[in-house]
Amino acid sequence: MTLIALKGDLMDEFLSFGSEEELKEEICETMKRLFNRGLISALGGNVSARVPEAKEFWITPSGVFKGELGPEDLLKVDLDGKVLEGFLRPSVETPFHAMIYRKRTDVNAVVHCHNPFATGLAIAGIPILPITVEAAVVLRKVQIVPWAFPGTDTLANLVGEYIEGVRALVLMNHGVIGVGSNLLEAETIVETLEEVATTQFVASVFKRDIPLIPEEDIELIKKLYKV
Amino acid sequence: MYGYMGRILRVNLRSDKIWTENLSEESIKKFIGGVGLAAKIIYDEVKPEISPFDPENKLVFMTGPLTGTLVPCTGRYVVCAKSPSTNAWGESHSSGFWARDLKRAGYDGIIIEDKSEKPSYIAVSDGEVTIEDAGDLWGMDCLKTEETLKKRLGEDFKVACIGPAGEKLVRFASILNDGGRVAGRCGLGAVMGSKLLKAIAVRGTKEIPVKDPERIRNILRRIYPQIMSFPTTQIFASYGTSGELLMLHHYGDVPIKNFRMGKWENIDNISGETYNKIMVKGKRACWNCPISCWRYVRIEEGQFAGLELKRGPEYETLASLGSLLLNDRLDIIVKANYLCNCYGMDTISTGVCIAFAIECYEKGIITNQEVGSLVLKWGDPEAIIGLIEAIGERKGLGNILAEGVKRASEIIGKGSDRFAMHVKGLEMPMHDPRAFKGMGLQYAVSNRGACHLQGLIHRIEQGERMPDLKIYERLNRFDIKDKGRILAALQNWHEVLESLIICKFLGIAPGHIPGLYTLTTGIPVSLDHLLQAGERIYNLKRMFNIRCGVTREDDILPYRIMHEKLEEGGAAGQIINQEDLNIMLNEYYAVRGWSKEGIPPLEKIE
Numbered sequence: 001m002t003l004i005a006l007k008g009d010l011m012d013e014f015l016s017f018g019s020e021e022e023l024k025e026e027i028c029e030t031m032k033r034l035f036n037r038g039l040i041s042a043l044g045g046n047v048s049a050r051v052p053e054a055k056e057f058w059i060t061p062s063g064v065f066k067g068e069l070g071p072e073d074l075l076k077v078d079l080d081g082k083v084l085e086g087f088l089r090p091s092v093e094t095p096f097h098a099m100i101y102r103k104r105t106d107v108n109a110v111v112h113c114h115n116p117f118a119t120g121l122a123i124a125g126i127p128i129l130p131i132t133v134e135a136a137v138v139l140r141k142v143q144i145v146p147w148a149f150p151g152t153d154t155l156a157n158l159v160g161e162y163i164e165g166v167r168a169l170v171l172m173n174h175g176v177i178g179v180g181s182n183l184l185e186a187e188t189i190v191e192t193l194e195e196v197a198t199t200q201f202v203a204s205v206f207k208r209d210i211p212l213i214p215e216e217d218i219e220l221i222k223k224l225y226k227v
Numbered sequence: 228m229y230g231y232m233g234r235i236l237r238v239n240l241r242s243d244k245i246w247t248e249n250l251s252e253e254s255i256k257k258f259i260g261g262v263g264l265a266a267k268i269i270y271d272e273v274k275p276e277i278s279p280f281d282p283e284n285k286l287v288f289m290t291g292p293l294t295g296t297l298v299p300c301t302g303r304y305v306v307c308a309k310s311p312s313t314n315a316w317g318e319s320h321s322s323g324f325w326a327r328d329l330k331r332a333g334y335d336g337i338i339i340e341d342k343s344e345k346p347s348y349i350a351v352s353d354g355e356v357t358i359e360d361a362g363d364l365w366g367m368d369c370l371k372t373e374e375t376l377k378k379r380l381g382e383d384f385k386v387a388c389i390g391p392a393g394e395k396l397v398r399f400a401s402i403l404n405d406g407g408r409v410a411g412r413c414g415l416g417a418v419m420g421s422k423l424l425k426a427i428a429v430r431g432t433k434e435i436p437v438k439d440p441e442r443i444r445n446i447l448r449r450i451y452p453q454i455m456s457f458p459t460t461q462i463f464a465s466y467g468t469s470g471e472l473l474m475l476h477h478y479g480d481v482p483i484k485n486f487r488m489g490k491w492e493n494i495d496n497i498s499g500e501t502y503n504k505i506m507v508k509g510k511r512a513c514w515n516c517p518i519s520c521w522r523y524v525r526i527e528e529g530q531f532a533g534l535e536l537k538r539g540p541e542y543e544t545l546a547s548l549g550s551l552l553l554n555d556r557l558d559i560i561v562k563a564n565y566l567c568n569c570y571g572m573d574t575i576s577t578g579v580c581i582a583f584a585i586e587c588y589e590k591g592i593i594t595n596q597e598v599g600s601l602v603l604k605w606g607d608p609e610a611i612i613g614l615i616e617a618i619g620e621r622k623g624l625g626n627i628l629a630e631g632v633k634r635a636s637e638i639i640g641k642g643s644d645r646f647a648m649h650v651k652g653l654e655m656p657m658h659d660p661r662a663f664k665g666m667g668l669q670y671a672v673s674n675r676g677a678c679h680l681q682g683l684i685h686r687i688e689q690g691e692r693m694p695d696l697k698i699y700e701r702l703n704r705f706d707i708k709d710k711g712r713i714l715a716a717l718q719n720w721h722e723v724l725e726s727l728i729i730c731k732f733l734g735i736a737p738g739h740i741p742g743l744y745t746l747t748t749g750i751p752v753s754l755d756h757l758l759q760a761g762e763r764i765y766n767l768k769r770m771f772n773i774r775c776g777v778t779r780e781d782d783i784l785p786y787r788i789m790h791e792k793l794e795e796g797g798a799a800g801q802i803i804n805q806e807d808l809n810i811m812l813n814e815y816y817a818v819r820g821w822s823k824e825g826i827p828p829l830e831k832i833e
Contacts, residue, residue, distance in 0.1 A: 043453070063736060064449040072442075083753055087742030088446060092694050151694040 023049050024058055024071035026183050030111065031060060035067040039113035039190060042066060045175065046091035049109040049183050050101060055079055057101055061088035092151035096159040100179060103160050107179045109186040114175040117197035118142075122170040128196060129212055131203065135196040136218045137225050138188065139168050147172040168193050229438040230292035230748035231260065236334045236356060240343035240422055241282070245356045250335060255750070259726035259757070260335065261291035262318055263764040265307040268338060269316070270767050270832075275774035279311040279414070280396060280421040282342035288329070288387075288427070289336035291728035292748050295327035295435045295514065297443055299454070300730035302327055302514025310413040311398040312576070312631050313652040315775040316674045316768045317413035322513040322730060323405030325385040331431025339422060348388075348426040350380060353433060361425035366391060368569035369403040376428050388426035389416040390571030395621045396420055397629040399576030399654065403568060407521075407538030408513070411573035413653060413675055414631070438749035446746070450739055455517065457734020459686070463520040467507075468542035468732075469499030475542075476550075478704070479798030480662035480685070482655070483550045484605060485582035486648055486787050489659075489796025493555035497545050506557050507539065518732055524561055531562045540564045540574070546657035547578025552585065553605035563611055570619030579654035580628040580635065581614045583647055592641045597624050645786040651676035651777070660788055662798035663688045665702070665710040668811040671782045672714075672825075674768040682717040683731065684710065695737040695754065696720055707807050711815030719761035726764060766819075766831040779825040782812055 030047050034040040042065055050057035056078045060069060075086030081098045083090055091097070097110045118128065128135065128142040143162045148155035159177065162169055168189050169177045178189030203210045213221075234247045250264075258267045265287040277283050286308045293301045304326035310317025329337070333354045343358070346365040350357050364372050369390040376386045385405060393400035393416035400416030401409045410416075419425075437443065454460065462470040472494070475481050479489040495501060503522070511521040524539030526532055540548070540560050548554065548563040567574045587593040588603035601613045601624075617625025627635050632654050636647035648655040653676025660667030665684035670677045679685075687693070688704040696716045700709065724731055727744065737754060745751050783789075784803055792800050813823070821827050 062738065063453040064446075065452075082755065083741065087442065087746055088450075089695070089736055089738030089742070092738075149692075149699050152699045153697070154699075 020051065020058070021071065023051065024074050027058060027060065027074060028069045028071055030183050030187050031066055031069050034111070034113055034187065034190070037191065039115055039194060040066050041114055044114045046093050046097070046112050047110070047183070047186075048091075048097045052108050052181075053105070056084055057097065059091050059094055059097055061086070062091045063089050093155075095151065095153055095156035096177070099156040099160040100163050100177075103163055104179065106181060109180050109183040111178045111183075111186040111190050112175060113178075113190045113194075115190060115194040115197065117201050118170055118176050118193045119174065121197050121201060122172055126200075126204070128170070128193065129200060129210065130218055131200055131210060131212055132196055133213070133221060134192045136213055136221050138192045139196060141166055142168045142170060142193065144170045144172055147174070150174060229436045230296065230744075231255065232330055232333050232335050232433075232435070234334055235264075236337045236351070237340065238337060238349055238356065238358065239340040240347065240358065240424060241341035243358055245358070247334070255292075257760060258764060259292065259723065259760050261289050261294075261726040261728040262305045262307065262722065263726035263760060264336065265289045265305055265318070266316075266764050266767045266771070269307055269309070270771050273309055275309075275771065275776075277309065279309045279314065279317070279418055282422065284309050284418055284421070286339040286415065286418050286422065286424075287336060288339075290326045290330050291726055292744065293727045293729055295330045296437055296747055297440060297447070297515065298729065298743050298747065299447070299735075300513070300516045300518070300733040301728065302516065303728045303730055304329065304410075305725060305728060306402060306410050306415050308415055308418045309775070310415065310653075310675065311396070311417045312412075312414045312654075313676045315651065315676075315772045315777050317415055317418075318675055319402070319410035319412045319415050320680075320725065320728075321387075321402065321404055321408045321410035323385070323408035324514050325387050325404040325408075325429060326728075327514045328385045328431040329429045330435050331433050332429050333431065333433055337427065339419075339424060342421065343423040346423050346425055348376070348424065348428065350384075350428045352380075352384075352430040364425045365394060369571045370406065370569055372426055373403070373406060376426055380428055381430065384428045384430045386426055386428045388571075389419045389424075390569055390619070392570040392572045392619045392629070393417055393420035394425075395619075395629070397570075397572055397618060397621065398631040398634070399573040399580075401567075401571050401573050403571055405513075407536060407568055409568070409573070411575065412678070414573075416571050437747050439746040443743060443746045446739075446742065450735070451517070453736075454734050460518055460732065460734040463732050464518045466499040466503050467510075467520045467522045469502050469522075469540070469545055471499070471542055472545060473498045473500070475658070475662075477797055478662045478689075479793060479796035479801075480659050481546050481550050482648075482657055482659050484553050485551060485579075485586050485646060486655070486659060486785075487791070487793075489793030489798050491550055491553075493553075494550065496555035497549040497557060497560065499542075502540075502545065502557055506561065508535075511537065513730070516730070520732060526558045526561055529558050531558050534562060534565060536561060536565055536568070543657045544574040544578075547575045548611065551578045551582045551657065552611055554608070554611060555606065556608065559608045559611060563615055566612065566615045566619070570615070572615070572619060573654075575656050576631065576654040577615060577618065579648050580618065580632050581611060583632045583635065583643070584614060584624060584628055585610065586646050587639060587643055592639060592643050593624065599623050648785045648787065649677060650784060651781055653677045655785065658685055659793075659798060660784065660803060661793060661801040663704045664707055664801075664803055664807070664811070665704070665714055667784055667788065667803040667808065668710050668714055668815060669718075671784055671808060671812065672815060674765070674772055680731065681721050682714050683721070684714050684717055687713055687717070693717075693720075693737065696758075705801060707811050709814075710811050711813075712818045715815060715818045718765050719758050722761035722764040723757045726760070763832055766827040769821075769825075769827055770832055773826055779812070779823075782825060784808065
């Protein structure tokens with residue numbers, strides 16, 4: 001994934017937002033890709049997106065098979081989580097999606113997956129470390145949100161607290177959240193998170209102290225990529 | 228109009244006048260259908276001061292906008308009136324196919340007014356309605372009445388009828404349809420009997436209009452796996468409601484010996500597992516139901532060998548005619564259930580009245596002079612069957628018990644009110660509130676008296692969560708904190724389900740319902756809108772009760788629950804004393820926005 005490094009006209013084109021119908025198509029495509037990668041399961045995981053600055057967003061439904069969603073399955077909800085359009089039950093995690101959009105005006109897409117490695121490491125008390133360039137550039141700081149029951153306002157409030165200034169969160173005993181200015185960016189975050197977590201897990205199986213990218217190089221990378 | 232048929236039938240039994248009224252958009256918006264519309268009609272049209280047996284009482288049968296549609300578990304109707312059990316709000320529900328066919332005949336509901344001069348029945352056939360003479364049916368039992376009317380009118384007619392108990396104004400008489408589905412609670416069969424109305428037979432072939440059936444099918448196909456994986460749904464599909472009996476016994480929830488014991492060594496003899504193994508011959512389902520909780524039973528051996536019930540005992544009956552009476556013989560429970568169906572009597576109330584009588588006899592409060600040749604002993608088959616017959620025919624002690632346990636204890640006196648198990652006059656269902664204290668609050672405040680269904684808070688107290696209603700907590704079943712808030716949310720939601728009408732056994736999350744309603748009716752609604760309507764309906768019933776004289780003092784539990792501890796079992800040592808109840812009531816009233824006396828402000832029903 002190289003989206004983060006794109007600059008200039010190409011980036012503008014990439015980040016341009018089409019109609020709501022196109023946005024809904026994109027949400028479904030994102031779900032399909034994440035499902036095929038095993039980051040979203042038959043009933044677990046959800047995705048939302050909004051047109052920049054909009055006071056409402058589109059979100060995937062709850063209680064239906066996640067691998068074959070179509071645009072007609074999505075629900076439009078306001079920033080209080082109230083359903084404005086759609087016929088299915090909105091994702092039970094609508095409260096934290098709404099919370100993120102309220103807190104982060106720069107965020108237009110939220111992806112929540114059940115990443116096995118990233119979640120597993122957090123459960124084992126192991127933080128995500130800067131072991132690759134992607135970990136340093138794309139993920140930056142990954143915080144672990146303490147356990148709260150899924151779907152609750154308590155979880156939404158915790159997410160609201162931890163989401164300031166970050167792009168990825170791990171929810172203890174639950175899954176991960178990636179946010180971005182568009183869907184591809186949010187998807188990139190959760191995919192990268194799983195790639196880094198997997199790498200870190202493999203490394204830790206064979207070696208106790210995993211070598212990290214030196215601090216000075218991280219600073220250099222950050223300057224290079226202007227992050 | 229979609230979902231709704233758009234018309235309510237009115238039948239005046241004295242004048243023989245039959246006419247229809249159109250459903251208004253305003254009433255649909257505010258009261259949805261089903262019990263909501265029935266509550267509005269009763270509130271507006273029934274004077275609170277009249278006797279339940281006064282011809283001015285009205286008997287309202289209603290279906291809902293989802294009734295008879297392809298949404299699962301929508302074969303239900305509700306019947307409402309001022310109740311002979313409570314002298315206040317009365318409602319009862321039944322399932323099967325009668326409700327679907329009433330809609331297919333072109334009506335969302337039937338309002339029965341006044342009283343016939345002679346026994347009669349109503350025949351409804353695709354918009355053609357007649358009042359017929361029922362002289363030959365009067366005195367006939369429910370099952371025979373249904374069979375006779377089907378032979379007379381045609382097998383494609385569905386029949387809702389009363390038996391001898393309804394005719395003799397037994398205060399817990401039921402209305403029976405489809406060979407064993409029963410609107411049992413609140414004595415509405417007696418209201419029907421007081422009007423000399425024996426039955427309503429319906430035949431319908433019209434299509435129930437649905438706005439977007441293809442899309443509904445598509446949604447249902449996809450949410451079906453989640454619905455069927457709901458634990459209660461799975462248990463009910465496998466065993467019927469009896470599947471919960473052993474688990475509830477573990478909690479100390481199953482009433483034993485008139486709520487005096489918390490544990491019974493013979494409980495396995497009447498468990499769902501035993502029952503399904505030796506008595507059940509098959510499963511049956513109501514209209515469009517994937518659960519099939521209905522059990523077809525046959526007694527193979529003994530005195531009653533060969534007796535078959537299309538709908539055998541379910542959990543409440545296994546307990547009310549079993550453990551409550553220390554009766555561990557399934558054949559006696561089945562026979563007793565059969566007799567209750569024949570007479571047309573609620574099995575819950577019947578069991579509670581029999582338990583009361585046996586305890587009176589045990590304590591020497593009543594003697595052989597009152598009970599005649601019967602020997603009232605716990606678990607005695609002759610006592611159980613003899614008392615059912617005595618009640619159904621209003622003979623001897625049965626004539627007193629037919630008044631319901633509250634009035635019977637007032638007649639008998641001698642301190643028997645301390646073990647008369649009822650709230651507001653409605654006999655206690657088979658869940659001991661000492662095992663689930665939220666259920667105690669639910670019984671105390673429910674509009675129809677002791678009601679286990681309007682809230683089902685014990686499910687939450689067992690660990691179920693309902694995030695769509697913002698119920699996330701793991702509640703301690705013996706705590707009293709937060710029970711008021713959670714109960715109010717559940718009751719509002721249940722008013723929605725009973726207005727639509729969807730069976731509560733369907734494990735469908737509330738968040739799915741607005742879409743299904745919108746696609747059925749073409750009327751866009753949100754979950755918030757439905758819940759507001761649910762709250763309005765609940766408050767309207769409460770206001771009817773207030774007008775009938777119900778006060779905070781009536782929001783109370785039986786003496787035994789408040790003062791006597793169970794010695795063993797999962798609820799040993801527990802009571803709900805007045806202080807606990809007051810704390811729960813105060814929280815509940817505050818959450819509902821009621822006064823400290825339990826009176827809703829008028830804006831709550833607007």
